[in-house]
Amino acid sequence: MSALPSRALTLSGERLTATYLLTGDAATAREKAEDLCLEQTVEFPADLLPPGDIPDQVVGRLLDLQPAGAGAHRARIDFAVETTGGELTQLLNVLFGNISLKPGVRLVGLDLPLGLLGRFRGPRLGAAGWRERLGVPRRPLLCTAVKPMGLPAADLADLVYQFALGGIDLIKDDHGLADQPFAPFRERVARCAEAVARANRETGEACIYLPNLTGPADRLHDNARFAKDAGAGGLLFSPGLGGLDVMRALADDDGLDLPIMSHPAFQGSLVVEPTAGIAHGVIFGQLARLAGADATIFPNWGGRFSFTREECVEIIAGCITTMGEIKPILPAPGGGMTLSRVPEMLETYGQEVIFLIGGGLHRAGPDLVAGCRYFRRLVESMGG
Amino acid sequence: MSALPSRALTLSGERLTATYLLTGDAATAREKAEDLCLEQTVEFPADLLPPGDIPDQVVGRLLDLQPAGAGAHRARIDFAVETTGGELTQLLNVLFGNISLKPGVRLVGLDLPLGLLGRFRGPRLGAAGWRERLGVPRRPLLCTAVKPMGLPAADLADLVYQFALGGIDLIKDDHGLADQPFAPFRERVARCAEAVARANRETGEACIYLPNLTGPADRLHDNARFAKDAGAGGLLFSPGLGGLDVMRALADDDGLDLPIMSHPAFQGSLVVEPTAGIAHGVIFGQLARLAGADATIFPNWGGRFSFTREECVEIIAGCITTMGEIKPILPAPGGGMTLSRVPEMLETYGQEVIFLIGGGLHRAGPDLVAGCRYFRRLVESMGG
Numbered sequence: 001m002s003a004l005p006s007r008a009l010t011l012s013g014e015r016l017t018a019t020y021l022l023t024g025d026a027a028t029a030r031e032k033a034e035d036l037c038l039e040q041t042v043e044f045p046a047d048l049l050p051p052g053d054i055p056d057q058v059v060g061r062l063l064d065l066q067p068a069g070a071g072a073h074r075a076r077i078d079f080a081v082e083t084t085g086g087e088l089t090q091l092l093n094v095l096f097g098n099i100s101l102k103p104g105v106r107l108v109g110l111d112l113p114l115g116l117l118g119r120f121r122g123p124r125l126g127a128a129g130w131r132e133r134l135g136v137p138r139r140p141l142l143c144t145a146v147k148p149m150g151l152p153a154a155d156l157a158d159l160v161y162q163f164a165l166g167g168i169d170l171i172k173d174d175h176g177l178a179d180q181p182f183a184p185f186r187e188r189v190a191r192c193a194e195a196v197a198r199a200n201r202e203t204g205e206a207c208i209y210l211p212n213l214t215g216p217a218d219r220l221h222d223n224a225r226f227a228k229d230a231g232a233g234g235l236l237f238s239p240g241l242g243g244l245d246v247m248r249a250l251a252d253d254d255g256l257d258l259p260i261m262s263h264p265a266f267q268g269s270l271v272v273e274p275t276a277g278i279a280h281g282v283i284f285g286q287l288a289r290l291a292g293a294d295a296t297i298f299p300n301w302g303g304r305f306s307f308t309r310e311e312c313v314e315i316i317a318g319c320i321t322t323m324g325e326i327k328p329i330l331p332a333p334g335g336g337m338t339l340s341r342v343p344e345m346l347e348t349y350g351q352e353v354i355f356l357i358g359g360g361l362h363r364a365g366p367d368l369v370a371g372c373r374y375f376r377r378l379v380e381s382m383g384g
Numbered sequence: 385m386s387a388l389p390s391r392a393l394t395l396s397g398e399r400l401t402a403t404y405l406l407t408g409d410a411a412t413a414r415e416k417a418e419d420l421c422l423e424q425t426v427e428f429p430a431d432l433l434p435p436g437d438i439p440d441q442v443v444g445r446l447l448d449l450q451p452a453g454a455g456a457h458r459a460r461i462d463f464a465v466e467t468t469g470g471e472l473t474q475l476l477n478v479l480f481g482n483i484s485l486k487p488g489v490r491l492v493g494l495d496l497p498l499g500l501l502g503r504f505r506g507p508r509l510g511a512a513g514w515r516e517r518l519g520v521p522r523r524p525l526l527c528t529a530v531k532p533m534g535l536p537a538a539d540l541a542d543l544v545y546q547f548a549l550g551g552i553d554l555i556k557d558d559h560g561l562a563d564q565p566f567a568p569f570r571e572r573v574a575r576c577a578e579a580v581a582r583a584n585r586e587t588g589e590a591c592i593y594l595p596n597l598t599g600p601a602d603r604l605h606d607n608a609r610f611a612k613d614a615g616a617g618g619l620l621f622s623p624g625l626g627g628l629d630v631m632r633a634l635a636d637d638d639g640l641d642l643p644i645m646s647h648p649a650f651q652g653s654l655v656v657e658p659t660a661g662i663a664h665g666v667i668f669g670q671l672a673r674l675a676g677a678d679a680t681i682f683p684n685w686g687g688r689f690s691f692t693r694e695e696c697v698e699i700i701a702g703c704i705t706t707m708g709e710i711k712p713i714l715p716a717p718g719g720g721m722t723l724s725r726v727p728e729m730l731e732t733y734g735q736e737v738i739f740l741i742g743g744g745l746h747r748a749g750p751d752l753v754a755g756c757r758y759f760r761r762l763v764e765s766m767g768g
Contacts, residue, residue, distance in 0.1 A: 003750035004532070005539055009566060039688070042532035043558055045743045054534035058566075082565055083533065089598045089625040090562035093649050097559070097625065100652030101689050101719075148388070148426035149467065150438035155389055174427055176481070178474035181466055182393060182442075214473045217601075217633040241473040241481065243627025249601040265477050268484030269653045269661040277653040304423070305485050335485075359429045366387035 006050040011057050015078040016116055018095055019109030022073050023275050026065070029073035032105065033062045036075070039098045041083055058083060072275070074108070086119040088245045088291060096278060108279040110286050117324035123294040124251055125259040126327025127319075127352055130294060133233070133259070134169050134206050140351055140379050142167070143261075143332060144372070145358040146192065147174035153183040157191035159368065163361075164199030164207040166372020170354065171196060172236045173212035175263040185215065186226055193231035208233030210261055213250070214241065224256055234259040234294075240266030244291040251292020261332060262293035272306070280311040285318010288329070295330045295354055300345065303336025309348065316349065332356045339364065339375055346382055355379065390434040395441050399462040400500055402479055403493030406457050407659050410449070413457035416489065417446045420459070423482045425467055442467060456659070458492070470503040472629045472675060480662060492663040494670050501708035507678040508635055509643040510711025511703075511736055514678060517617070517643070518553050518590050524735055524763050526551070527645075527716060528756070529742040530576065531558035537567040541575035543752065547745075548583030548591040550756020554679075554738065555580060556620045557596035559647040569599065570610055577615035592617030594645055597634070598626065608640055618643040618678075624650030628675040635676025645716060646677035656690070664695040669702010672713070679714045679738055684729065687720025693732065700733065716740045723748065726762055739763065 020036065022029040037060035038046055049055045060077045068074040084091040096107050123129075131137055144163050146156050156177075163171050173192070179185040189211045196209040211227045213220060213235045220242070224235060235258050239247045251260055264284060270277040271284075278287075280298070288296040296319060299305030301312050312333060320328040331349060334356030345355065357375065364371035404420065406413040421444030422430055433439045444461045452458040468475040480491050507513075515521055528547050530540050540561075547555050557576075563569040573595040580593040595611045597604060597619045604626070608619060619642050623631045635644055648668060654661040655668075662671075664682070672680040680703060683689030685696050696717060704712040715733060718740030729739065741759065748755035 003752070004535065004746070007534075007536055007539065009534060035688075041560065042534060043529075043560055043742070044532040045747065048743060048746045049532060054532060058532070058534040083560075085562040085564040085599070087562055087599045089600075089622075090560070090564075092625050093560060093562070093598070093622065097622070097649035098652075100624070100650050101648060101656065101683055101691075102652065103656045103690055145427075148428040148433060148438060148442070150391075150393060150426060150442035151388065152391055155391065176425065176427055176467075176474070176477055178469040178471055178477070180469040180474075214477070215469070215471045216473075217627060217630045218636070238473075238477065238481070240484070241476050241627075241629075243601060243625075243630055245625075246601045246627055246630065252602070264485060265481035266484050268482075268486065269657075272485065272487045272660050273653075273657040276656050299485055304419075306487055307485075358427070359432060362388070362432045363429065368387070 004050040006052040009053040009057060011080050011082055012115060014081045014113045014115045016081055016113055017063070017076055017078045017111040018107060020075045020077065021068060021106040021108045022075055023071060023104030024073065026073060029075065030065055033065055033075040033077060036060065036099050036105065037062060037077060040094050041079065043098065081113060081116045084116065086116065088248050092244065104275055106276055106279065107282055110282050112323065114324050117326055120290050120326065121252055122289055122326035123292055123329050124257065125294045127330045130259065130330060134208065136169060138351055141169045141330065141354040142376060142379060143170040143172060143354045143356040144168050144361055145172050145174045146177070147358065149174065149176050149180065150182050153188040153191045156183055156188055157195040160192045160209060161195040161199050162368040163372055164196045165203060166369040167205065167376040168207060168372050170208050170210060172210040172261055175212050175236060175238055175265050177212050178214045185223060189227050189232060190230045197231055210234040210236045212236045214238065217246065220246065224250060228256055228258055232258065234261065236261050236263055238263040238265040239291060240264065244287065247293065248291045259294040260292055261295045261297055262288045263297045279314060280307065281314030281318035284315045286321065286323065289319065289323065289326055293329060295332045297332040297334055297356060299335030300333035300337050305335045313348065330354045334358060339378060342378055343382060388434040390436040393437040393441060395464050395466055396499060398465045398497045398499040400465055400497055401447070401460055401462045401495040402491060404459045404461065405452060405490040405492045406459055407455060407488030408457065410457060413459065414449055417449055417459040417461060420444065420483050420489065421446060421461060424478050425463065427482065465497060465500045468500065470500065472632050476628065488659055490660055490663065491666055494666050496707065498708045501710055504674050504710065505636055506673055506710035507676055507713050508641065509678045511714045514643065514714060518592065520553060522735055525553045525714065525738040526760060526763060527554040527556060527738045527740040528552050528745055529556050529558045530561065531742065533558065533560050533564065534566050537572040537575045540567055540572055541579040544576045544593060545579035545583050546752040547756055548580045549587060550753040551589065551760035552591060552756050554592050554594060556594040556645055559596050559620060559622055559649050561596050562598045569607060573611050573616060574614045581615055594618040594620045596620045598622065601630065604630065608634060612640055612642055616642065618645065620645050620647055622647040622649040623675060624648065628671065631677065632675045643678040644676055645679045645681055646672045647681045663698060664691065665698030665702035668699045670705065670707065673703065673707065673710055677713060679716045681716040681718055681740060683719030684717035684721050689719045697732065714738045718742060723759055723762060727766060730766055
């Protein structure tokens with residue numbers, strides 16, 4: 001027995017609910033669920049806890065446990081909002097910190113109460129805000145990536161100019177463009193932002209350039225400010241590389257006032273194994289939104305990656321499901337997308353989507369401006 | 385065909401080498417390896433690249449491909465150091481950014497050239513530095529965690545005092561202690577640091593308190609400074625929650641001058657599936673070191689988690705393998721460790737280890753000071 005003191009706690013009674021898919025028969029799953037309730041909160045042997053509010057309120061509570069297909073069960077567990085301290089990093093920790101280290105546990109659902117959601121501002125623009133800034137009320141938005149790595153900044157800027165002239169709405173850096181000597185960050189951002197501005201003057205449109213913000217955490221804010229001052233209209237950020245809460249801080253920066261596209265680099269291990277990690281809709285939808293993404297990039301089904309159509313549909317749901325005042329955001333499927341996929345993608349995504357075509361635009365031929373215009377007309381002609 | 389220009393690049397010729405375990409027969413593995421060379425660099429169709437240095441130097445190169453057990457192959461691939469821009473986030477991206485999204489690819493080896501290693505300072509203290517600060521030249525270091533969540537700061541500080549009086553070397557916050565109303569960050573840190581100082585005055589030892597640094601990215605630096613000023617002698621940080629490069633920035637902060645223990649929360653999905661993610665020794669050893677961790681916490685085999693002894697041995701190797709001027713660090717196995725495991729752990733870890741016992745210390749009985757003294761004598765008597 002331990003000699004820990006029993007203290008009465010003052011709690012709001014608000015609780016967040018997480019749903020986990022647990023591998024195992026009913027007895028194994030129950031054991032896993034009960035372990036999870038401790039592991040994600042007090043991380044302490046149940047029999048050594050002082051009686052009272054810690055075991056009764058602070059430890060997670062198993063609400064129900066149901067069979068979920070062969071050899072798996074679904075557990076709904078709730079946690080006092082106070083366990084999160086109202087902070088994103090600790091919310092992530094409560095949801096999936098230590099338990100990520102145990103096999104056969106997947107976080108598949110998330111329901112946050114209003115009191116906790118109110119601690120987060122979420123995306124700056126959200127789906128409607130993009131449309132307003134771009135002046136595109138209805139059709140799918142068109143996005144492409146500046147690449148390949150290795151081209152000098154002037155060549156990349158020339159590509160940007162052609163994309164913008166061709167009617168692309170959002171031109172992002174490839175997420176692998178960092179501060180390489182081929183095209184250093186500041187030179188690249190200045191040239192590409194200038195190229196978009198020049199094209200916008202010619203077209204009368206409001207195309208946005210989004211540099212990839214990466215690099216040292218202690219220089220990130222200065223780099224973001226540089227991008228803003230240079231004329232970038234948004235940022236690309238990979239929370240798997242840089243941190244979800246770092247993205248949240250960028251989104252919350254009113255001095256910056258820039259929308260963010262979130263890129264899934266280095267987050268794949270969270271989703272690729274169906275019995276572990278976090279479900280697609282939770283990590284690329286709900287949590288990306290909570291962390292301030294205005295759009296969430298992910299691999300479309302049937303491209304170079306292995307996501308299924310169902311997993312993409314889950315991400316759509318995560319982008320729009322009600323989360324208090326947190327705005328809905330736009331899914332941005334990419335990863336080997338081609339123009340021939342547009343009709344099929346319109347069927348699944350509808351108009352509330354960003355079509356991200358990278359290499360596929362170059363495939364259409366050497367005249368990039370013409371290729372972009374064709375892409376734009378194709379989307380406009382199909383109900384946009 | 386595309387119309388991208390061919391440009392000559394000036395490259396150092398230094399290349400980093402990564403080894404991947406690829407699921408599949410020889411043909412499949414070769415296809416995966418060749419795809420990886422593109423995906424992790426130019427992310428562009430090979431046939432559309434301009435001829436010259438981009439395909440020849442910037443795209444990754446498959447060095448060799450060997451069978452590695454049933455249904456898997458091992459591919460060694462090298463990349464020009466320039467692709468990383470000398471930055472940790474982009475290094476992570478080159479090693480495992482997009483490819484994390486494809487199943488059946490595991491990063492199992494990492495060999496960084498001196499030119500790239502020289503861009504990183506690594507751990508501030510490393511293994512030898514801990515011993516110097518603590519005045520413990522040889523035996524394993526003893527560590528415990530302050531918990532459970534829910535106790536008020538005064539009670540937690542009282543635990544800290546007892547641990548320090550009992551001869552524990554390193555007392556860390558539980559990684560789930562954030563800024564909860566039960567024990568707000570600043571109050572907790574001030575009280576716990578004071579408790580350690582008081583105990584050190586009585587014992588004449590140099591026990592170190594390491595608060596858990598979590599919470600908003602934009603307040604992290606202020607919180608770290610607060611902890612330092614309050615008397616914390618180190619920091620606990622979870623790079624899976626807060627970002628590996630954020631940890632690197634904390635480690636590099638000379639004004640702070642605090643050693644860091646890295647906690648694996650939220651990083652489990654990287655390791656739990658043996659055919660995906662990143663090998664234990666790479667993520668918890670080499671990459672933790674590169675990102676400034678002075679000690680790396682992970683679940684010991686045979687505790688509450690599922691790591692095997694072999695995986696723990698890989699982590700030991702990652703802690704000490706030669707990496708230029710980057711110091712060796714201490715492994716800190718925990719996660720359900722008990723006093724009865726000490727002999728077996730000494731056999732595997734030797735003296736260069738931090739024994740992390742949390743709940744197990746409370747299990748020994750209500751007299752925590754006596755429990756800690758017993759733990760200390762046990763370790764000292766066994767060859768320390």
